[in-house]
Amino acid sequence: MNKYTYTLVLVVLFCAMSIAGCQRGPSDNGAETEPTNKTEQVDQNAALNVLTNRIDLIENGVFQKYADQFAQLHPGVTVTFEGIQNYASDIMVRLSIRNLGDVLLLPNNIKNENLPNYFEPLPEKLFEHIHFSDFKAYAGKRYGIATGATTTGIVYNKEAFEKAGIKQIPTTLEQFYEACELLKQAGIVPVYLNYGAQWPLMTWSEDLVSYMTGDAEYLNKMVDQDEPWKIDNAWGQAITIVKTLIDRGYVEKQLLTNQWETSKKELAEGRAGMYLQGNWVINQIVTAGAKSENIGFFPFPYDNSENRFSPLSPDWFVGISKFSENKELAEAWVEFFVNESGYVDDSGFLPVIDNREPSLPQFQQFLSFNSEFIERRVPSDLLLDIANTAQIAFWSGDYIQEWIAAPDLQAVFDNYNERWREARTITKS
Numbered sequence: 001m002n003k004y005t006y007t008l009v010l011v012v013l014f015c016a017m018s019i020a021g022c023q024r025g026p027s028d029n030g031a032e033t034e035p036t037n038k039t040e041q042v043d044q045n046a047a048l049n050v051l052t053n054r055i056d057l058i059e060n061g062v063f064q065k066y067a068d069q070f071a072q073l074h075p076g077v078t079v080t081f082e083g084i085q086n087y088a089s090d091i092m093v094r095l096s097i098r099n100l101g102d103v104l105l106l107p108n109n110i111k112n113e114n115l116p117n118y119f120e121p122l123p124e125k126l127f128e129h130i131h132f133s134d135f136k137a138y139a140g141k142r143y144g145i146a147t148g149a150t151t152t153g154i155v156y157n158k159e160a161f162e163k164a165g166i167k168q169i170p171t172t173l174e175q176f177y178e179a180c181e182l183l184k185q186a187g188i189v190p191v192y193l194n195y196g197a198q199w200p201l202m203t204w205s206e207d208l209v210s211y212m213t214g215d216a217e218y219l220n221k222m223v224d225q226d227e228p229w230k231i232d233n234a235w236g237q238a239i240t241i242v243k244t245l246i247d248r249g250y251v252e253k254q255l256l257t258n259q260w261e262t263s264k265k266e267l268a269e270g271r272a273g274m275y276l277q278g279n280w281v282i283n284q285i286v287t288a289g290a291k292s293e294n295i296g297f298f299p300f301p302y303d304n305s306e307n308r309f310s311p312l313s314p315d316w317f318v319g320i321s322k323f324s325e326n327k328e329l330a331e332a333w334v335e336f337f338v339n340e341s342g343y344v345d346d347s348g349f350l351p352v353i354d355n356r357e358p359s360l361p362q363f364q365q366f367l368s369f370n371s372e373f374i375e376r377r378v379p380s381d382l383l384l385d386i387a388n389t390a391q392i393a394f395w396s397g398d399y400i401q402e403w404i405a406a407p408d409l410q411a412v413f414d415n416y417n418e419r420w421r422e423a424r425t426i427t428k429s
Contacts (some may be wrong), residue, residue, distance in 0.1 A: 046326050047078045049101035050335055051091070053160065053316065054179045055083035056261070056284060057346070066341045070333060076177035077329060085258075088199050088341050090395045100321035102330045103337075106136055106144040108316075109388070111381040119143040120320040120327055126335055129354045132314040135378050144317030145338055148349025151310050151373065152203055152211075153299045153366055155285065159297075160270040169296075171369070172304040173241070180250040180273075189272040190250040193242065195404065197260040199399035201293035203276050204242050209234040211311040211374040212302050223382045226421040229413040236413070239403050241302065246404065264288040276300055282362055283348035299371040308369065313376035315349060382427065390423035392416070 023217070050063075056082050057063045067079035068404035082101060084090050091107050094100055095118055106119065127133040136144030154176075161179070164186040170176040181188035194200035210219050213234050222228040229235045245251050252259060264281070266272040268290035275281060279297060286292050318337060320330040335344045337343060344351050350358045377392070387394050399416075406412040 007140040013187075019035060022162065023405065026029055044378060045076050046336050048103065048326055048329055050079060050081050050105035050333070051094070051101045052081055052083055053085075053087035053094075053105060054347075055085060056065055056287070058083045062286065062346055066337065066343070068337050071405050072330070073336065074332065074404075079333065086197075086199060089393065089398065090314050092393075098323050100323060102319060102321055102326050103318060105147070105316040106319050108379075109346070109384055109393060111384045111388075112136065112138040112378075113381055115143040116141070116322075118322050120322050120324070120330075122319065122334065123331065124336070130338075130356060131352045132317075135314055136317045136319065144319040145334065146314035146316075146352045147318050148280065148316050148347060149312055149340065149350055149352050151366065152207055152276065152278050152313075152361075153297055153371075154298065155267070155275040155277050155279075155281055156296050156298070157267055157270045157273055157290065158183070158292075158294050158296050160186075160273040163270065164188060164273070165400070166309075169298050169369075170301050171279075171308075172301050174304055176301050177244070177248070179248075180248070181243065183273040184248075184250060186384040186406055189252050189266065191245055191274045191276070192263040192267065192272050193245070193251045193255070194260050194263055194275075194423065195251070195255040195401060196258040198258075198397040198401060199395075200260070200393045201242075201400040202279065203278070204238055205235075205397075205400045205403075206395055207236045207311065207313075208276075210376060211309045212238070214307075214309045214372070216374050216377045220377060220380045222420075223380065223386060223424070226424065227417040228420060229416050231410055231413065237302070239409060242404050243409070249338045276379065278313075279350065279363060279366070280348045283346065283362065292361065295362060297366045309372040310366075310370045311376055312350075312373040314352065379399050385427050386420065386423045389426050390416075390419040392419070 016327055031139055052058070052063070052065070057166075060080065062080045071077055088108065092109070093105070095107065095110070100118065106115070115136060115138050121143055122145060125147055127142060130145060132146040133142060136142060137144065160183065164179070164182040166179050166182055166395065168175075170179045175281075183190040193204070206219065210216070215221075218234065231240070252263065263272060263275075264285050265288045267275060268285045280296055282297065285295055299308050301308065318334055320327055320334060324330050332364040339353070345359045348360050350360070350363065383392070403409065403412050
């Protein structure tokens with residue numbers, strides 16, 4: 001079990017990274033003569049295609065701002081962005097037909113041993129002072145670099161809380177339900193699940209169970225279990241919370257409709273009260289019309305105990321398609337995007353570069369609750385192998401929709417446990 005404050009996590013990660021750096025051996029003798037400006041080395045009329053889940057940053061012009069900045073460093077180069085709405089699921093289809101553009105976000109449910117089949121290894125220099133550097137690595141090579149770091153908690157509208165008469169931030173699950181009831185009585189949607197958007201449900205499932213016990217290896221330990229899903233363990237506890245919210249009318253109406261963009265506007269305007277989401281969503285709510293000082297952030301009180309854990313996780317990892325015809329230019333974009341674009345601050349992330357401080361004001365409020373951070377672990381290849389064999393798409397939200405809608409959660413768990421058990425047997429043979 002690894003429990004950290006955010007500062008301690010950064011220190012520990014930096015030390016580990018420094019030790020690894022000392023073991024890399026001598027650098028390429030030719031590195032000293034390599035030009036620092038690669039503009040002359042790439043086709044001045046080249047076009048770069050970047051796949052992203054951030055449709056909002058395409059529509060509001062932020063990505064175009066990055067493209068313009070990049071074009072100043074590489075005159076004549078054109079960067080285009082392709083937004084994918086349900087990225088976690090759709091990118092797997094794109095992988096199967098090798099339609100990956102030049103730069104993309106690496107799928108979360110692909111085994112690291114398969115990364116070389118689809119992605120270009122990134123140079124060591126990109127990982128200096130970078131956290132989570134070995135998450136997307138295989139056989140000594142790294143294929144993805146974290147675009148930001150995040151923790152998960154309750155993002156809320158302060159004016160909505162005031163209107164509902166909520167005078168104290170809930171620190172237990174019962175207090176959380178009481179706050180939901182007050183919001184409901186005030187005509188405010190208490191919690192937006194974004195059930196119809198599908199992918200946000202992972203914050204109520206894999207994300208939540210990976211930290212609520214305080215055991216960072218909770219998911220990876222599933223490989224040793226025939227029946228990982230039980231009503232009385234973390235999985236059952238997490239899904240029961242969601243079903244309780246639905247049963248009590250504490251969530252959005254029209255659950256089957258994808259209301260992701262609508263939900264941000266409703267929370268910004270105080271017509272909705274809360275999200276369980278990462279800190280990255282805060283800037284999106286501000287962009288949707290909220291004043292930053294009117295949006296707060298606190299750890300999710302998932303039970304009635306005094307101890308509280310919160311995750312510290314990397315967001316998506318960016319990498320280069322193995323099938324790109326502009327790999328050198330793609331590498332230049334990745335380096336620019338991570339180090340110079342301003343994406344971390346624009347998106348409300350915590351920095352992955354160790355000498356940079358978080359700029360998000362709401363993060364200080366979050367820290368004031370003294371939640372203990374659990375640093376996310378790399379999903380093991382065996383976990384992903386069993387999940388793929390069982391046809392369970394972790395971190396996609398699709399099967400969580402089924403669980404939430406099921407009238408008998410135990411029956412659903414029994415079915416998935418059987419699939420898991422059979423998949424374990426197959427992977428062992």
